[in-house]
Amino acid sequence: MSDIDYLYSQGDRLEERNTYFYSQYHGAAFFPAWRASRQTALAQLPPAQPVPLAVAAERDEHPADTAALLANLLHTTPEAPERRLAKRLLQRFEVSKRLHRRYDMNFKAVADSGYDDLDLYLQFAALCLHQAEQPGALPFLNGLLKVVDSLISIHPRLSPPQGAQLAWLITAEQDWVARVAAQANVELAP
Template sequence: MSDIDYPYSQGDRLEERNTYFYSQYHGMAFFPAWRASRQAALAQLPAAQAVQLPPAVESSDDDTLDTVELLTGLLHTDAAAPGKRRLVERLLQRFEVSKRLHRRYDSAFKAMADSGYDNLDLYLQFAALCLHQAEQPGALPFLNGLLKVIDSLISIHSRLTPAQGAQLAWLIAAEQDWVSRIATQADVEIAP
């Protein structure tokens, strides 16, 4: 158990969004708090199951970006494919600013507010997209995005279907694996 609180996955983080600004520095005490948050969530989720990639779809011809189409295209493409990284970075930046994923964006990646941000599959697929970038150079911003989207999903886990809950459990395990690999590379012990 941890001596500090981990508030980032508490409440409804789609409505009461985290800013992460001015977060208090806790040093190594942060890791047990983060891990306890994840373990508490896993205790309430079904057995882990990989995020299901949506079938590939053809892009629509209008001037807006459909997030399902965008995520599908990016997830079905090699993470190192030329030109794809910039799209992934733009979507990450949109999420980082708003902590939401809208169904549609305009050509400048501005959220179309009337398109809604309540499609929970988008958050699961976005988390999978962050993982898709894990082995690419400069992947730490995607780990940061992954941590935040998982915080949001844990905060609303009661709204997930059983299949979505199983996918969240898989994402939590993959997140923990990624953090552990980085800690090992940096020769840092983060065990509870």
């Protein structure tokens, strides 16, 4: 167990959003706390199943429908020109810690479209993983950590298939963090 509490995945993080601003620095003690939060969640989730890829949709002139945008981005190669749209969606999530069903031409959330479609968060996390091997992917790891925090915080609302997808995402997130740590010669304390 850890000497610190990992509060980022506690509470309802879709309603009581994390800001991550001015987070206290815990050094190496942070990793066991983060890992413990993930292990606690995994113990409550069904066996892991990958997030299924949605069927790609016809493209609009602008990325208004988030589900269609995510489906299209997950069906393109991560280095495709559409990566700029993935970066825009990541930026919108980083600002609000929410994914709305629709965005306007300027990537502003259409407020009455709602932000409670949990499949969007699972697909967005899969998109972050889709970018993992690209140069400059660390912002997507950052987004993945935050969306997984949000999903863990509301895991009782997930259906069994969604819970299994979250379990898969947690495992993939841990693998990515371990790869980054190994590349940086940082030992993750058990």
